[in-house]
Amino acid sequence: MSNLIEVRGVTKTFGGVVANRDISIDVAPGQITGLIGPNGSGKTTLFNSIVGYHPIDEGSIKFKGKEISKLRVQQIARLGMVRTFQQTRIYGKLSGINNMLISVPHRNASFGDMFRPYGHEHRERAEHLLEFVGLYQKRKLPSGDLSFGQQKLLEFAMALMNEPEILLLDEPTAGINPTLINGLIDRLKRANSEFGITLFVIEHNMRVIMNLAHEIYCLAHGELLASGPPEKIQNDQRVIDAYLGAH
Amino acid sequence: MTTDTTTASLAVREAASGTARRRITRNDVMMYAAILVFGIVAPIIFPNYTYQIAVLWLMVLFAQTWDLVGGQMGYNSLGNIFFFGAGMYICTVTQIGLFTDVGAYTSSSDGGQFEFSTEQYYIGVAVGLVLAAIGASVLAVMLGWIVFGLRGPYFAIGTLGIALGAGELVGAWEWVGGGGGIPIPVYPGSGDGKAFFYYALCFGTAVATFAFLKWLYSTRFGLAINAIRDDEEKAEAMGIHTLRHKTVAWAISAFFLGIAGGLFGNMTGFIEPLEVAFPVITFGIFMVAMALLGGKGTMWGPVLGAVLFHIIKETTWTYFLGWQWVALGVIIILNIMFFQQGIVGWMQEKWPDLFGIEVDRSLVADTADDRARGRGV
Numbered sequence: 091m092s093n094l095i096e097v098r099g100v101t102k103t104f105g106g107v108v109a110n111r112d113i114s115i116d117v118a119p120g121q122i123t124g125l126i127g128p129n130g131s132g133k134t135t136l137f138n139s140i141v142g143y144h145p146i147d148e149g150s151i152k153f154k155g156k157e158i159s160k161l162r163v164q165q166i167a168r169l170g171m172v173r174t175f176q177q178t179r180i181y182g183k184l185s186g187i188n189n190m191l192i193s194v195p196h197r198n199a200s201f202g203d204m205f206r207p208y209g210h211e212h213r214e215r216a217e218h219l220l221e222f223v224g225l226y227q228k229r230k231l232p233s234g235d236l237s238f239g240q241q242k243l244l245e246f247a248m249a250l251m252n253e254p255e256i257l258l259l260d261e262p263t264a265g266i267n268p269t270l271i272n273g274l275i276d277r278l279k280r281a282n283s284e285f286g287i288t289l290f291v292i293e294h295n296m297r298v299i300m301n302l303a304h305e306i307y308c309l310a311h312g313e314l315l316a317s318g319p320p321e322k323i324q325n326d327q328r329v330i331d332a333y334l335g336a337h
Numbered sequence: 338m339t340t341d342t343t344t345a346s347l348a349v350r351e352a353a354s355g356t357a358r359r360r361i362t363r364n365d366v367m368m369y370a371a372i373l374v375f376g377i378v379a380p381i382i383f384p385n386y387t388y389q390i391a392v393l394w395l396m397v398l399f400a401q402t403w404d405l406v407g408g409q410m411g412y413n414s415l416g417n418i419f420f421f422g423a424g425m426y427i428c429t430v431t432q433i434g435l436f437t438d439v440g441a442y443t444s445s446s447d448g449g450q451f452e453f454s455t456e457q458y459y460i461g462v463a464v465g466l467v468l469a470a471i472g473a474s475v476l477a478v479m480l481g482w483i484v485f486g487l488r489g490p491y492f493a494i495g496t497l498g499i500a501l502g503a504g505e506l507v508g509a510w511e512w513v514g515g516g517g518g519i520p521i522p523v524y525p526g527s528g529d530g531k532a533f534f535y536y537a538l539c540f541g542t543a544v545a546t547f548a549f550l551k552w553l554y555s556t557r558f559g560l561a562i563n564a565i566r567d568d569e570e571k572a573e574a575m576g577i578h579t580l581r582h583k584t585v586a587w588a589i590s591a592f593f594l595g596i597a598g599g600l601f602g603n604m605t606g607f608i609e610p611l612e613v614a615f616p617v618i619t620f621g622i623f624m625v626a627m628a629l630l631g632g633k634g635t636m637w638g639p640v641l642g643a644v645l646f647h648i649i650k651e652t653t654w655t656y657f658l659g660w661q662w663v664a665l666g667v668i669i670i671l672n673i674m675f676f677q678q679g680i681v682g683w684m685q686e687k688w689p690d691l692f693g694i695e696v697d698r699s700l701v702a703d704t705a706d707d708r709a710r711g712r713g714v
């Protein structure tokens with residue numbers, strides 16, 4: 091099968107700042123693809139372009155062979171592409187379980203579906219996924235009460251509830267207690283292998299991404315610096331320089 | 338310490354608004370029964386106050402329909418009164434237009450040149466109320482496409498503009514009587530008979546509104562509009578049809594407000610644009626104040642807020658000698674600055690168990706510093 095996401099020659103500027111310049115990236119189905127780069131290198135901007143958060147200046151973005159660069163956020167989400175946010179976004183006043191229920195897929199939602207109750211199968215799935223991320227005990231608490239790390243896990247569970255074909259995760263380990271990171275990596279891998287969800291992951295932490303991804307793209311100053319399997323990226327002098335230079 | 342308790346109380350309130358799905362308890366049943374009994378016997382026990390109590394039910398409806406959009410969905414409309422006025426005019430024009438020429442009727446100074454038969458009166462009211470509800474909803478859908486592009490204060494001002502503009506436009510529209518207004522077809526019966534008739538309709542409409550919203554909040558719709566309130570961008574990113582939900586919420590609000598307008602016009606006997614149909618600074622502001630006072634985003638808050646507000650207003654308004662607007666302003670400001678959760682919101686913080694809300698105070702404390710660490714990065 092061909093690539094799930096194909097980004098070709100995408101450029102995005104903010105005023106005078108070129109956040110992405112002529113970027114081309116492929117995300118293969120069933121795999122975990124990584125996107126790395128120093129802070130401000132344009133990773134989140136590329137995610138935002140892919141999910142339709144803002145219009146791009148130039149280039150083409152295809153999802154399952156279909157051009158999506160002119161579609162809006164909701165339309166793209168309903169095609170089966172879901173993203174999580176770097177700052178983590180959940181519905182803070184709703185309980186964990188309600189955050190999960192409202193995240194059921196809306197792919198084929200008809201007008202009348204708005205007025206249906208949630209079914210037993212939705213609740214079961216919600217509880218199952220909360221258990222999967224280790225939040226079952228806290229499911230009835232207002233989610234705004236959860237710690238930052240727990241909110242990140244909840245956001246991840248909500249994304250899974252949406253049954254996406256591909257999940258774009260923006261720094262899933264940022265702000266998470268280092269002792270919990272291994273557990274999270276394990277869950278990401280299981281989402282990929284057990285649920286069959288393709289992952290496209292922005293990650294600042296080199297150790298994490300080397301452990302996780304099959305294929306890695308590295309951005310620097312808005313441009314694509316290198317791409318390849320983890321071993322190759324790890325030893326790429328330009329990547330090492332970019333990271334060292336950034337700190 | 339203070340921060341912790343505030344966070345805790347915040348948390349409790351917030352969870353409560355999301356728990357629309359709680360079971361109906363014995364307390365609920367007793368509450369419903371008490372209200373139904375009061376609603377039915379009130380006009381018999383207090384026949385002199387039938388009109389005031391009928392208006393009370395309309396106030397309850399105002400607060401509830403405002404809360405649907407303002408409290409549950411987080412879009413603070415200042416122009417919901419538009420649908421009240423639109424419904425009033427649609428109902429009146431239907432009542433007249435079914436049987437005679439509207440232009441001729443409204444242009445004559447007394448409007449009394451045409452006599453409606455008893456049958457014509459009731460048919461007119463029935464068809465008029467139905468069209469008022471539908472017409473107001475259609476207007477909400479059309480306006481929704483425009484105003485739901487606005488967020489926060491811009492939405493509030495935009496909706497306020499609609500209500501103010503409508504008053505001016507109708508005032509210049511001679512076919513519907515312009516600023517001079519329209520005398521409503523006369524009720525074919527005694528004054529008491531009219532009072533009871535409209536009392537029953539007001540009470541029935543308020544109960545139907547409550548029951549409908551109670552059901553609505555138990556469906557996916559309830560959670561979806563709560564999600565829009567909490568984080569609309571997140572809701573979009575998850576594929577929720579946000580515009581569809583917002584438009585439907587507003588249309589539902591408009592549906593019941595349209596009926597209320599049709600009823601109130603008939604109760605008043607004479608309608609005109611500024612004071613009766615589009616009273617932005619009285620009913621238009623009251624509906625917001627009542628929902629905030631009782632507790633926005635809760636099922637019972639708007640009901641309680643409306644009852645308290647109406648009682649206080651009816652018993653004290655005449656003693657203020659012109660200061661009532663200052664008093665109202667002070668109440669609203671205090672409410673917004675120091676008591677945002679409203680009465681029911683405050684009760685939910687104080688007795689969460691009563692409302693079936695789970696709190697974990699130990700968690701709240703470590704969340705605060707965890708977040709300080711997490712977000713600071």
Ligand SMILES: Nc1ncnc2c1ncn2[C@@H]1O[C@H](COP(=O)(O)OP(=O)(O)O)[C@@H](O)[C@H]1O
Binds near residue numbers: 107128132135136
């Ligand atoms: N909405 C925006 N408006 C203006 N500049 C932006 C905006 N979003 C990102 N940028 C700029 O684009 C560049 C890339 O940012 P970003 O994509 O967030 O980087 P990363 O996610 O790799 O840290 C930065 O210089 C940033 O300041």
Ligand SMILES: [Mg+2]
Binds near residue numbers: 133134135176
């Ligand atoms: Mg970023």
